[in-house]
Amino acid sequence: MSEEKLSFQAEVSRLLDIVAHSLYSNKEIFLRELISNASDACDRLRYAALTQPELTADDPDFKIDLTLDTDAKTLTIADNGIGMNREDLVENLGTIARSGTAAFMDQLDSKQDGTNLIGQFGVGFYSSYMVADKVSVISRRAGEDQAWSWVSDGRGEFTIGEAEDAPKRGTRITLHLREDQAEFADPMRLRTIVKTYSDHIPIPISLREGDKEPESLNTASAIWTRPKSEITDAQYTEFYHHVAHAFDEPWERMHFKAEGMIEYTGLLFIPASKPFDLFHPDRKHGVKLYVRRVFITDDCAELIPPYLRFLRGVIDTEDLPLNISREMLQHNPLLTKIRNGVAKRVVSELTKKAEKDPEAFEKFWNDFGAVLKEGIYEDDGQRAALLKLARFRSTTAEGMTTLADYVSRMKEGQDAIYYISGADGENIKRSPQLEGFAAKGVEVLLFSDPVDEFWITSIPDFEGKAFKSVTRGGADLGKIGGAEKDEKEGEEETGSGDTNVDSLIAFVKLTLKEQVKDVRASERLTESAVCLVADEGDIDINLERILKQHNQLDSSAQRVLEINPKHSLVKALAKRIGQEGAGDELQDAAGLLLDQARILEGETLPDPVAFARRLSGLVEKGLA
């Protein structure tokens, strides 16, 4: 029999090192990880057997057997699931498949204690090395003749070779328990662990000690089929850990039965914290599809709308045929009904939660709000409810506000919901375009999630109030009542200033030519001299930036340069209009006004050399 020694992927070696030296106090979870894998392996074979019944014909009953040898200090976990061939063993037990974990491992400081890692992610099969100093795996893939053996002490290498004494199908994992982990050779202890963590596993788990009769350890019925009143919180949580590969307490669970046109049961969870890859393009939801208790797939995009991709759990339906193929799942009208039903239920559950416990809801919103907002433009059915649920920061609200609350605070004469968008909530608060709104005490919503730019283009209004970007079109501030906190007029003469400012504006426009779409006197500026805005009907500045970042746009719309007629710099420049010899100086000033507005907008200057020349020229003149 040929044997081969192979090295673990570097991240696995690192992980194993952490696992073996971890002081993690909850070492018993290794068993739930192995049982969870065994149960998944049975689920996968059960599904494969729907189209290839010969795979399970000679042994149709799935089971997970634990065997304890107290003398040899070994614990064996055997299943008759799908099994692994040579490539499977090398791939699955030599590398880290889940990109999130691998990426996290890379970031992990070598001095850091891995306890956290084990608590947060669970390390699956590798957690065996918390209690064992040698693990051997013998496996035969269902339908294949050759069985394989994988052995490792978890220190950098594993041996792989053909196996003789192997189960007819499935996987047998033997843990050689470490000296200091003898407690796991105690049947009482194992019984308790299985009861605590794995009772919900819908496959019979038995324990055999030496030559004694095997005893059954779990209830072995799918937890979602049991009445709610018979399931404890702890059991729900354990199931969540199993189905979601999660290690936290779920933030919310929904256990329901839909009856009527289509029948399905759902047991869904919302995690308490945001996964690393929530915005990764390949990110999938984590809801498994079952048909009459038979696992079908954990990769059915049609089952859950993308904006609910943080959901974890199970949907089990009575109405799909058992032998449904993955292809048949696409564009299946029954699945569409289930998806819409689930979306409705989840959104209504969130609405209730938001009313009952606004603080907890705000925490959820901080983690998942940006994803949920995708539903505003993707899901016609839930759009209205999602808009009501949405929370935003604003220039004046403490914490977050709903749109309804915003509307209730609108000023007299204000007929639009104002917003400003940008990448960073704190930075956009300082935008010059907000000055006039602040002066009038008009609240402006801060849109800092990129998704805001997208849903806003498809939603004209909320309860009849149009959404309006403060960086686009006219500010309409004149119509809005309320004290102008910032009137600085009075002591300074303005009389002839207006016509001078008009002339200045005409001059700047002539000088800047096609660099701007227009130059206008600003209603929205009180502190700053200039700002850029998008013309009514043109693409918003922030949206343009996002699209360019994603290479979906390569041209820029011309912007409107707004000039603050009350600003002292503007007044001073206006006075110079028509004076002898002021032409060159004013031309430079026009260029600088535009560059200043660009800098305030966070844009890079198209011609920094010209900017520097103009600036030094004017400063020099001022000093002379």
Ligand SMILES: Nc1ncnc2c1ncn2[C@@H]1O[C@H](COP(=O)(O)OP(=O)(O)OP(=O)(O)O)[C@@H](O)[C@H]1O
């Ligand atoms: N008993 C088994 N039978 C068949 N395949 C198995 C078995 N145990 C593990 N595997 C395979 O090895 C892979 C890796 O297992 P591992 O426990 O490390 O990670 P996981 O189950 O994918 O995720 P997690 O780390 O959350 O447990 C599994 O995805 C599965 O393909």
